[in-house]
Amino acid sequence: MPAVARLEGARWRTVSLPAGRSSDRRIAATAAFFVSAFEPVSMSALRDALRDLSDDVFFDLLESEEAYLLVLDVPGVSAESLEVAIEDGRISIDAQREKDPAGDYRYLEENRSLFLEVDLPLPDDASDAGGEATVDRGVLELTLPKRGTGEETTIDVVDEDAQTG
Known part of the structure; x- marks a missing residue:
């Protein structure tokens, strides 16, 4: 049965399509390609690493235009007994x-x-500076800003022929 990925909330979910026309299979294959081809590899690596954690570790991973937010349950832990490093x-x-x-x-x-003890890959577009971490009632919130694309920079092009002639 062909499958296609669709966005549900903030996650992509694979949905099975009923067997039928070959065009259904082509649509499913095309959708799967676009989902995998345009997802940043580093985000995939981070999600995979989080999924590999023990079943006793509960987390959420969120993304906005400006930052990533990792929410991790750390019951019984205070700021004094918590160390976060990049x-x-x-x-x-x-x-x-x-x-x-x-x-x-x-x-x-x-x-x-x-x-x-958790060791995770930092997404390629996340900055290793300017992160913030808070712990409140056993919940760690780690905010990692994304690197800014910055403003457009114009580069002057020099015509070598005009300067020598």
Whole structure:
């Protein structure tokens, strides 16, 4: 059954088309090409890296014209026990939380990790400067501005023949 990608909200979703005419298959193939050909490779790499994280790590990745926003759940983590760094095209997030059993309780089983270490690729069009990170009620919001395309620059063209003649 042919498939075509369509935009739903902020994500592309593959939708199966009913079997039928060969034109349906051509439409599906064309749509799949355009979805993959025009998606920035680095965004794809970042999304893949996020999807490869443990099932215990919850995140959202958002994009605007000016910036990327990574929202990552880090329950029990404060700003003092959280380190975010960008170096050599990588985003590094290290979080640590304290777990002290209340009162006279002791652990019978301990499944919640005390540490979170995340290493992600920085999108090619994201700036490694000017990022902002906040943590509020166990939710980290990391804003990474995109590199500006800047204003148009006009370059003077010199006619070598006119100068020598």
